Amino acid sequence: MNHGDSGRIQYDVFEVFVQKTQADPHVHMGSVVAPSPDMALHTARENFLRRESGVNIWVVPRREVTATPYDDPDYFAREMDRKYREVSGYSENGRLWKMYREKAMHLDDIVRDLEEKPLRDR
Amino acid sequence: MTEEERQARFMERLERGEKIEATDWMPDEYRRLLLKLIHMHGVSEIMGAFPEKEWVPRAPTLKRKLAMMAKVQDEMGHGQLLLRVAEDIAAPLGKTREDLVTDLIDGRVKFHNVFHMEAPTWADAGVIGWLVDGAAIINQAALLETSYGPYARVLKRICAEESFHMQHGENIILALTGGTDEQRRMLQDAVNRWWESLLFFFGPVEVTEAARKMIQYKIRTKTNEELRQQFFNKYVPRIRSLGLTIPDPDLRYDEKEKRWRFTPPDWKRFSEIVRFNRGPKSRDRIRLRRFAHEEQRWVRKAMVRSGAAQSVV
Numbered sequence: 001m002n003h004g005d006s007g008r009i010q011y012d013v014f015e016v017f018v019q020k021t022q023a024d025p026h027v028h029m030g031s032v033v034a035p036s037p038d039m040a041l042h043t044a045r046e047n048f049l050r051r052e053s054g055v056n057i058w059v060v061p062r063r064e065v066t067a068t069p070y071d072d073p074d075y076f077a078r079e080m081d082r083k084y085r086e087v088s089g090y091s092e093n094g095r096l097w098k099m100y101r102e103k104a105m106h107l108d109d110i111v112r113d114l115e116e117k118p119l120r121d122r
Numbered sequence: 123m124t125e126e127e128r129q130a131r132f133m134e135r136l137e138r139g140e141k142i143e144a145t146d147w148m149p150d151e152y153r154r155l156l157l158k159l160i161h162m163h164g165v166s167e168i169m170g171a172f173p174e175k176e177w178v179p180r181a182p183t184l185k186r187k188l189a190m191m192a193k194v195q196d197e198m199g200h201g202q203l204l205l206r207v208a209e210d211i212a213a214p215l216g217k218t219r220e221d222l223v224t225d226l227i228d229g230r231v232k233f234h235n236v237f238h239m240e241a242p243t244w245a246d247a248g249v250i251g252w253l254v255d256g257a258a259i260i261n262q263a264a265l266l267e268t269s270y271g272p273y274a275r276v277l278k279r280i281c282a283e284e285s286f287h288m289q290h291g292e293n294i295i296l297a298l299t300g301g302t303d304e305q306r307r308m309l310q311d312a313v314n315r316w317w318e319s320l321l322f323f324f325g326p327v328e329v330t331e332a333a334r335k336m337i338q339y340k341i342r343t344k345t346n347e348e349l350r351q352q353f354f355n356k357y358v359p360r361i362r363s364l365g366l367t368i369p370d371p372d373l374r375y376d377e378k379e380k381r382w383r384f385t386p387p388d389w390k391r392f393s394e395i396v397r398f399n400r401g402p403k404s405r406d407r408i409r410l411r412r413f414a415h416e417e418q419r420w421v422r423k424a425m426v427r428s429g430a431a432q433s434v435v
Contacts, residue, residue: 009419009423035428070143
């Protein structure tokens with residue numbers, strides 16, 4: 001074994017994204033260092049999926065990531081009221097529906113009703 | 123912007139509870155304190171695997187053996203996550219991953235006192251999971267609020283996995299307390315062996331200059347003594363509930379002061395153990411770590427070459 005050549009070994013940094021199920025997006029988990037993309041995948045699985053399950057891993061060389069700066073709060077500025085884009089901007093519906101003896105309807109109610117088994121299967 | 127203005131703006135960010143990221147400007151002092159803390163944390167995770175791996179071939183059942191191996195993998199994994207965070211902090215100082223690793227085997231970075239000690243019986247393996255990991259969780263949970271974002275994120279994962287170690291350790295000691303007289307004696311001996319190390323683990327009572335600075339920078343929020351008191355609160359009643367004796371006749375809760383009084387550990391002996399790697403197992407374990415690092419260098423090199431070859435194809 002050659003010990004004389006103690007040249008520094010520099011691995012690349014890979015950012016790791018894991019998809020838990022195919023109904024989920026890939027989520028950033030952290031990063032690993034590895035000599036190749038293949039080894040980065042292997043190390044990522046060992047580091048981030050020892051317990052949790054997943055269906056897919058992406059590794060991306062860090063130098064390929066383009067990101068916004070953290071120190072420019074203006075980039076994410078919300079100077080206008082965006083209530084008109086949000087469910088919470090329409091809370092008066094509940095009060096208005098009451099006049100017609102009805103209740104406000106929400107997405108959660110629709111999803112729950114759809115998940116309930118049809119009557120004939122009960 | 124002058125240096126003073128930058129520093130002032132940085133402190134304002136901390137005051138607002140903002141997290142600092144690797145690419146942000148930070149005072150040199152902040153960077154060095156962070157590196158010192160996270161480097162030591164990272165190498166301690168790696169050295170923490172050594173007393174445990176000694177018990178993998180000797181674990182009493184297959185289930186225990188599998189769980190010990192899982193713990194060893196976790197500790198190594200935590201070491202990797204933490205060194206990843208540390209090397210990003212170290213890069214502007216001209217230090218690399220390789221430096222962080224060789225600092226350990228050349229004795230330039232300390233690791234926690236508990237990992238310098240012997241684990242001669244199976245009860246020690248249990249006590250390490252129960253009390254050493256228990257103490258470590260208190261330390262790490264207190265750091266979840268840290269001002270450095272990348273550290274906060276890996277700590278979340280580490281704490282979740284450490285809580286498995288805690289349950290595993292408790293399961294071992296609960297099996298021993300429900301066992302024979304000999305097993306209970308073995309457990310008591312292990313508690314006696316570890317008690318002083320556990321008290322030292324939290325560090326000196328006085329708030330050192332470095333600790334004061336870390337609190338000022340919100341790298342940490344609690345003092346050593348606050349964490350040690352938390353450990354007493356949580357563990358003294360549990361240890362006693364098992365019929366075990368804590369080897370400190372002067373340990374008592376001072377109702378008036380609302381704090382535990384205890385016989386201090388031998389500060390001098392333990393600080394020499396961590397500073398000069400003079401514990402009963404320090405040299406053996408570092409030798410093994412050096413062997414792993416040096417004898418596998420050719421593998422790392424070969425992988426770099428094959429990785430480069432792949433990219434050409």
